Amino acid sequence: MSWGRVLTFDDPFPYQSAFRAADMELFPTAKGEFRAEVTQVELNQLWMARFHEKLPRIQTGVIKRGRKAFGFLTKANQPELYSCGRPLSPGEIHVNNFEVTHHKSGGDFSSATVSLPREELAAASVAIVGREFPDTSARQFIRPNPRLMERLLALHEMVGQMAKTTPDLFAAAEVVRALEQQLVYTLVKCLTEGTVSTTTTGTLRHDLIVARFEEFLEANPNTPLYLTEVCAAIGTAERTLRIACEEHVGMGPIRYLHLRRMHLVRRALLRADSSTTVTRIATDHGFWELGRFSVAYRQLFGEVPSVTLKR
Structure with a gap:
C-alpha cells in the first residue's frame, strides 16, 4: 500500500531510521538543538524523501542491497553538502553506488532522495530510452539538462506537499500510478541525458x-x-x-x-x-x-x- 507522511525529530538517533533506502549513522558536529523534518513517500516501487536539518553533521552508512538511490539538493542558496569528499552542487544528482557513503553538511540545509529497485530502474530505462542505466561501481555525479532537473524538482516537491496536506490521496491506485510514472520517466531522462562526472x-x-x-x-x-x-x-x-x-x-x-x-x-x-x-x-x-x-x-x-x- 502506498503512503506519505511527515516526521519531525529532536534527536539524531531515531532520525537515522528515516533514511529508508540506507542504513545510516548520523553525528552532529556542533552544539545546539537538533531539529530535523523528513517527508517520506512510498509509491508502488519508488521511494522518495525530503529532508531538512538544522545542525551541521556527518552522515555515514550503506545503501540497502537491491535498490538504487539518488540524491540532490532542493535549494540553491544553502550550506554545501559534501558527498564522499566532493561538493554536491545545485542541479546535480549524486548516484549512490558505493556500499559505504559519507555526507558532510553545514547546518540548515535541505536535500532529497529517490530510490528504485535495481531491476525496476533497468526496465524503465530500457522502455524510455532504449538502454539500461549503467550499473557501474564508480561513484557518479550527473548534471541533467536544466529543464529536466527543474521538472524533477517540481514533481518531487509536489508529491512531498501531497504527503503534508492530502496524504489520503495515496490510497487512490490511479493517482499513485500516475505520480510514479511521471517521477520515474523524469528521473530516467535526467540520468541518461545528463553530463556524467566520475571519480579519479x-x-x-x-x-x-x-x-x-x-x-x-x-x-x-x-x-x-x-x-x-x-x-x-x-x-x-x-x-x-x-x-x-x-x-x-x-x-x-x-x-x-x-x-x-x-x-x-x-x-x-x-x-x-x-x-x-x-x-x-x-x-x-x-x-x-x-x-x-x-x-x-x-x-x-x-x-x-x-x-x-x-x-
Whole structure:
C-alpha cells in the first residue's frame, strides 16, 4: 500500500531510521538543538524523501542491497553538502553506488532522495530510452539538462506537499500510478541525458580506505580504538588515512574517532537503566579522564552527562 507522511525529530538517533533506502549513522558536529523534518513517500516501487536539518553533521552508512538511490539538493542558496569528499552542487544528482557513503553538511540545509529497485530502474530505462542505466561501481555525479532537473524538482516537491496536506490521496491506485510514472520517466531522462562526472583513481583509493576504516569501527562498536591499531588493522599509513578522512568527513581520524565515541556515549546514556553510572559508561567507551570528558561532552551537547542519563 502506498503512503506519505511527515516526521519531525529532536534527536539524531531515531532520525537515522528515516533514511529508508540506507542504513545510516548520523553525528552532529556542533552544539545546539537538533531539529530535523523528513517527508517520506512510498509509491508502488519508488521511494522518495525530503529532508531538512538544522545542525551541521556527518552522515555515514550503506545503501540497502537491491535498490538504487539518488540524491540532490532542493535549494540553491544553502550550506554545501559534501558527498564522499566532493561538493554536491545545485542541479546535480549524486548516484549512490558505493556500499559505504559519507555526507558532510553545514547546518540548515535541505536535500532529497529517490530510490528504485535495481531491476525496476533497468526496465524503465530500457522502455524510455532504449538502454539500461549503467550499473557501474564508480561513484557518479550527473548534471541533467536544466529543464529536466527543474521538472524533477517540481514533481518531487509536489508529491512531498501531497504527503503534508492530502496524504489520503495515496490510497487512490490511479493517482499513485500516475505520480510514479511521471517521477520515474523524469528521473530516467535526467540520468541518461545528463553530463556524467566520475571519480579519479586516487579518489576511489581513498573511498576504499575510508570504507575499510568504517567497517573496522562497525566491527568494534564499544571498544576504545587508537590510531596505530586502526591503521594496522586496515593496512593503511597514518598520513594516508588522515588525508582520506579529511576529504570524506572534514576532519582527521583522531577527531572523528572522538566525535563518534562521544555520540555512542550519549546513545548509551539515553538508553541506560537507573543502576548505570556515567563513570561506567564513559570508561566503557575509553574516556578515562572524567573531568575532561564531562567538559567536552557539555561543549558538544550543551548539557553534562548526568543530565542526559536522568533523561
